[in-house]
Amino acid sequence: MQMVSTYLGIQMRHTVAAILCGSALILAAFAAPAPLRAADQPTVVAKPANSITVDPSGDMQENLQEALILAEPGTTILIPEGTYHFTGALSLDVPDVTVKGAGRDKTILSFKGQTSGSEGLLITSDRVRIEDLSVEDTPGDGIKAKGVDQLSLVNLRVEWTRGPHKDNGAYGLYPVESKNVLIDGALVRGASDAGIYVGQSQQIIVRNSVAEYNVAGIEIENSYFADVYGNISTHNTGGILIFDLPNLPQTGGHSIRVYNNKSINNDTPNFAPPGNVVGSVPRGTGIMVMSNRDVELFGNEMAENASVNLLILAYAYDYEDPRFNPLAQNIYVHDNIYGRGGWDPDGDAKKHIQPKTGLPLPDIVWDGAVDGIWAAFFGADEEDSIHIKEKDGTSFVNLDMVYDMIVPWDAGVDRDISAYHGSFETRAPVVLPQEKNLTEKSKTAP
Amino acid sequence: MRLLAVIWAFLSFLLAGIASADAGPNLEALLNPRPAKRLSEYQLFANPAAQAPNKGLHPYDLQQPLFTDYAQKYRFIFIPPGSKAAYSQDEVFDFPVGSVLVKTFAYPADFRQPNKAIRLVETRLLIHQRAGWTAFAYVWNEAQTDAVLKLAGKRLPLSWTDKKGVRRNINYVVPNKNQCKGCHTLNRKFSPIGPKARNLNKDFTYPSGAENQLSYWTKQGLLTGAPAPRKAPSIPAFGDASAPTALRARAYLDINCAHCHRREGPASTSGLFLTYGETQKAAWGYKKRPVAAGRGSGGLTYDIDPKHPDRSILIFRLQSNDPGIMMPEIGRTLVHTEGVQLLRNWIKSLEID
Numbered sequence: 086m087q088m089v090s091t092y093l094g095i096q097m098r099h100t101v102a103a104i105l106c107g108s109a110l111i112l113a114a115f116a117a118p119a120p121l122r123a124a125d126q127p128t129v130v131a132k133p134a135n136s137i138t139v140d141p142s143g144d145m146q147e148n149l150q151e152a153l154i155l156a157e158p159g160t161t162i163l164i165p166e167g168t169y170h171f172t173g174a175l176s177l178d179v180p181d182v183t184v185k186g187a188g189r190d191k192t193i194l195s196f197k198g199q200t201s202g203s204e205g206l207l208i209t210s211d212r213v214r215i216e217d218l219s220v221e222d223t224p225g226d227g228i229k230a231k232g233v234d235q236l237s238l239v240n241l242r243v244e245w246t247r248g249p250h251k252d253n254g255a256y257g258l259y260p261v262e263s264k265n266v267l268i269d270g271a272l273v274r275g276a277s278d279a280g281i282y283v284g285q286s287q288q289i290i291v292r293n294s295v296a297e298y299n300v301a302g303i304e305i306e307n308s309y310f311a312d313v314y315g316n317i318s319t320h321n322t323g324g325i326l327i328f329d330l331p332n333l334p335q336t337g338g339h340s341i342r343v344y345n346n347k348s349i350n351n352d353t354p355n356f357a358p359p360g361n362v363v364g365s366v367p368r369g370t371g372i373m374v375m376s377n378r379d380v381e382l383f384g385n386e387m388a389e390n391a392s393v394n395l396l397i398l399a400y401a402y403d404y405e406d407p408r409f410n411p412l413a414q415n416i417y418v419h420d421n422i423y424g425r426g427g428w429d430p431d432g433d434a435k436k437h438i439q440p441k442t443g444l445p446l447p448d449i450v451w452d453g454a455v456d457g458i459w460a461a462f463f464g465a466d467e468e469d470s471i472h473i474k475e476k477d478g479t480s481f482v483n484l485d486m487v488y489d490m491i492v493p494w495d496a497g498v499d500r501d502i503s504a505y506h507g508s509f510e511t512r513a514p515v516v517l518p519q520e521k522n523l524t525e526k527s528k529t530a531p
Numbered sequence: 532m533r534l535l536a537v538i539w540a541f542l543s544f545l546l547a548g549i550a551s552a553d554a555g556p557n558l559e560a561l562l563n564p565r566p567a568k569r570l571s572e573y574q575l576f577a578n579p580a581a582q583a584p585n586k587g588l589h590p591y592d593l594q595q596p597l598f599t600d601y602a603q604k605y606r607f608i609f610i611p612p613g614s615k616a617a618y619s620q621d622e623v624f625d626f627p628v629g630s631v632l633v634k635t636f637a638y639p640a641d642f643r644q645p646n647k648a649i650r651l652v653e654t655r656l657l658i659h660q661r662a663g664w665t666a667f668a669y670v671w672n673e674a675q676t677d678a679v680l681k682l683a684g685k686r687l688p689l690s691w692t693d694k695k696g697v698r699r700n701i702n703y704v705v706p707n708k709n710q711c712k713g714c715h716t717l718n719r720k721f722s723p724i725g726p727k728a729r730n731l732n733k734d735f736t737y738p739s740g741a742e743n744q745l746s747y748w749t750k751q752g753l754l755t756g757a758p759a760p761r762k763a764p765s766i767p768a769f770g771d772a773s774a775p776t777a778l779r780a781r782a783y784l785d786i787n788c789a790h791c792h793r794r795e796g797p798a799s800t801s802g803l804f805l806t807y808g809e810t811q812k813a814a815w816g817y818k819k820r821p822v823a824a825g826r827g828s829g830g831l832t833y834d835i836d837p838k839h840p841d842r843s844i845l846i847f848r849l850q851s852n853d854p855g856i857m858m859p860e861i862g863r864t865l866v867h868t869e870g871v872q873l874l875r876n877w878i879k880s881l882e883i884d
Contacts, residue, residue: 150683154708173684174854174861176709201704203860209712224855225825231797232719254855255825261800278825285800332802332813333822334794360821360828360844402820405813 136161145169153177153184164218166191174202180210186218189242189272196223204229204259205243208236212519216240222247227273229259235519236260237267245275249298249356253277257299261285262335265517269293277356278363279304280321283311285335290515292316300357301326301366302348307335312515313343322355323363323370324348324390329377330362331406339378340512343385348372349424350389355432362402367392367434371426374413376400381417381511388424392434393446395421397471399454399486412454414465417509419474423448438484441498447480449473453499454486461488464504472507481505555587556609558629561658570654570669570678575607575633580675582635582651587612589751590737591744593730595769595786598867599636600701601693602652603645607633608726610753618756620764621808623723632657632723641692652687653705654678657715657723664721666711683707701864710861714790716797724790728757729764729782729807766807769873780877781807783870784815787859803834816845817881827856837881846875 137160139145139152149169152162158181166187171194177184186192196205203225206215211234219242220227227243230236243257257273260266261284271294273280280299283289289311295318296302302318304326305311318324325348329338348371357364366373369391374380375398387394395418400411427446430439438446455465464470473481481502489496557574560567567573577583584590588607596604610616611629618624626632634655640648651671658665669678670685684707690700706713715721731744745763748754757763766782767774784792785807791798792805801822804814813819816834821827821844829847836842848858849871857863 147683150707150709154682172686173704174710176707176713178709178712199854200702201854201861201864202710203854203857207709207713209709224853231800252826252855255823255827259823261823278823282823284823330822332819334799334802358826358828359830360832361824362820362822404820 135159136163138163138165141165141167141169146171146173146175150175153179153182156182158182161185163187164192164194168193168195170195170198171205172198172200174199174204174207176207176209177213178209181212182210183214183216184218185214185216188217189219189240192218193221194218195221197221199224204254207231208233211235213237214239214519218242219244221245223254224252225254226259227254227257227276229256229261230263230266231260232262233260234263235265235517236263237519238269238271239267240270242272242274243276243280244273245277248275249277249300249353250275251277251356251358253356255279255361256282257296258282259284260289264288265519266290267517267519271295273302274298276300277358278361279326282306283308285333286311288515288517289313290517295319296321296324298353300353300355301363302351304328304363305338305341306330307333307338308341309335309338310340310515311342313341314345316346318346318348319350320353321351322353322357322368323366323373324351324387325372325385326363326366326370327372327374327377327380328362329375329409330400331404331409331411336406336409337378338376339380341377341380342512342514343372343380343382345384346372347386348390348394349386352389352391365433368431369393369426369429370434371395373398374416376409376411376413377416378410378414379509379512380413380415381419381509383418383420386422386424387426387448388422390426391429392427392431393438393450394423394426395449396434397449397451399452401452412456412469413451413471414456414469415509416471417474417507418449418472419508421475423475423479441484442482447482447500449475449479449481449502451481451483452486453483453488458491461485461491467507470507471505472509473502473505474508475502555585555612556631558611561609561631561656562629562660564660564662564665566667566680566682568680570656570680573631573656575609575631579677580651582637588633589748589753590735591726591731591748592733592735593725593786594733594766595730595782597725597786598863598870600703600863600865601642601691601699601867602636602638602703603649605633605635605637606725608753609633615755616748616753618728618754618758620728623717623725623727624754626659626723626726628659628661630659632726638689638691642694643692643696650689651675651678652689652703653681655706655711657711664715664723666708666715666721668705668707668711670705681705681707684710699865704861704864706861713797713861714859716790718795725786729766730786732760732763732765733768769870776873776877776880780874781805781815783873787870791859812884816843818884825855827858829856835878835881837883838879840875840878843878846871846878849874 161183205220205223206228208230214237216239245253255278257276257280263286266289268291276299279301280296281303284306287309291313293315297320300322302321306328371387371390371394373396483499588609609631614627616624616626636652671678685705687703689703734741743760784805789806809815819834831844840846851857
């Protein structure tokens with residue numbers, strides 16, 4: 086084949102040249118579509134082996150977006166050091182692409198002047214890796230990925246630079262309806278909903294990240310199989326939230342492990358726009374679990390959270406969704422460290438919990454919402470119950486919300502932590518296909 | 532011998548090229564995954580400036596159009612000779628490979644004289660190629676003689692005088708390829724939105740006279756399997772004051788929102804589903820709480836709060852031009868005042884359960 090084409094090439098050069106010269110223009114006008122010319126190509130400079138560097142001069146919106154559109158699968162798109170300003174959203178829809186900056190504080194994509202598009206960067210293709218860059222001041226979400234497989238967000242910073250503000254975008258890192266999600270080494274500040282939010286997804290790792298000055302630091306919602314570890318969540322309204330909500334395509338969140346995180350000093354007043362569920366999180370909540378199953382919390386440090394260190398709740402709003410289970414069931418809490426908490430509760434913690442427990446609120450607060458009258462009187466079945474194995478002196482309360490509704494004259498709370506002594510076997514860690522070739526080193530929590 | 536073959540091949544190539552200028556759109560160019568640099572290379576128009584279609588390209592119209600900053604739209608369809616689209620009652624017709632949906636966006640200098648001094652802005656092609664549907668946008672030159680491919684999108688300052696005589700200035704946004712897919716996605720596949728039976732089931736004034744589009748498509752051999760128009764689904768026109776407000780509102784939401792806000796669409800995560808046939812109340816927004824709306828909720832509790840348009844997130848987001856709040860997310864920079872008014876009237880009229 087090679088020989089034939091070479092031969093043809095020689096023939097053409099030597100013999101058909103005249104015909105070619107005469108017909109080239111006519112051909113271009115009438116026959117096959119003209120190939121892309123220089124002006125259509127992204128203004129990029131070729132680098133060795135499947136990597137291209139985006140030309141930072143000229144219109145970066147156009148240069149980078151063209152690179153993202155024209156990238157072949159397998160390409161690494163390099164963005165040089167610099168601060169770049171965008172007026173519209175960027176998007177990536179080509180699979181197997183890496184977008185890499187020169188470092189988290191060196192390559193900065195600023196969306197302060199954004200007038201169109203509801204996020205900074207939208208990813209809709211599989212096996213994408215974004216690393217070593219920052220996204221700032223998006224009017225909407227920072228980086229969103231929807232419906233993708235094997236997403237890696239590594240060493241990124243997403244920040245609203247004016248600090249907590251109700252007009253900041255909702256989510257910093259926002260994978261949704263996705264599978265095999267890795268968030269590693271992120272720094273997210275100022276989100277008016279959740280700094281790191283993974284929703285309606287499966288097989289998730291969020292690790293070694295810092296979330297601060299957000300309403301929720303890290304939130305896992307309506308998701309299955311998540312490992313959240315080695316993170317620091319501080320100066321948020323709530324540190325780490327594990328939620329499940331009704332009326333969503335994927336519901337019944339379960340199999341979540343939250344371990345070896347620090348959720349401390351979450352002291353930012355809730356600045357979420359009202360109407361959002363996260364708007365009800367009390368300022369100073371360490372970890373909050375709402376209506377999930379099979380959740381294991383261990384090795385976490387929760388301290389200096391003025392409302393409550395650990396809150397386990399049912400979804401308490403009205404809803405119409407026969408698939409939805411509002412209860413938090415089969416929750417295993419063990420080997421955590423509790424510092425000061427609950428001395429100055431906020432919002433619903435002040436309104437609904439403090440009257441029942443007094444100050445300070447106990448380390449662990451469970452609403453006691455259970456499935457049916459039988460369970461209200463005699464405790465939930467083993468597989469639906471909560472299990473606690475903490476060191477002596479850890480304080481606890483079951484608010485007996487359901488029991489109190491049935492027998493209000495016997496209203497009270499149950500502080501006997503030993504009655505909830507139990508455990509279940511930890512499940513195998515989440516293993517992501519995109520990490521199978523990486524060294525063990527990067528998988529270890531700090 | 533070999534040399535002769537080469538020459539012969541080139542000559543026949545040339546001839547084919549010349550012949551196709553008369554034979555309607557250039558199918559070969561349309562099927563090439565690499566888009567043409569200039570719109571003219573597809574040979575869609577006999578007279579581009581006048582938007583006069585070439586042979587084989589048929590104009591059509593939708594009962595309810597998508598709102599795009601008040602742009603006028605000229606729509607055309609091409610189906611390769613010898614093949615037909617298959618009718619579907621509720622979804623977009625099944626168009627054969629080689630089909631093209633053409634939409635030109637244009638503004639008259641003054642909307643009080645909508646047929647005069649029209650500026651063509653962009654032409655979007657939705658092409659059913661062998662690997663699936665794909666989309667390209669072409670921006671018209673000053674002289675209005677041809678349009679040039681813009682893969683990464685473009686912003687164009689535009690101005691016109693509206694129906695009330697008010698001067699309007701906008702930064703019109705030509706979408707990039709990914710943004711096209713942002714809306715044109717069904718079950719994660721690129722898909723057309725507009726040409727569904729309910730949207731096409733109306734009369735169109737052809738050069739040969741007015742005729743129902745479904746009948747015309749069938750007669751012209753573009754469509755197979757369509758029932759008589761009166762047996763096909765239909766929706767009221769946007770401005771048809773004689774039609775029930777609820778139907779007009781749902782039809783408006785259907786074409787402006789439901790391409791994303793449906794179970795198979797990009798906004799499936801929201802749980803808000805606005806297709807014309809959606810009957811589950813919480814799904815079409817009735818007392819539905821927001822999920823990941825962020826500040827898009829505007830501090831409100833429900834997507835649609837019956838009787839209270841001002842307490843409905845849907846209205847709040849349609850009235851906003853803030854990119855972190857506005858809906859739809861792309862495709863407009865202006866508020867569609869008339870559309871919002873229709874939805875307000877509808878929400879006011881809703882019964883409270």
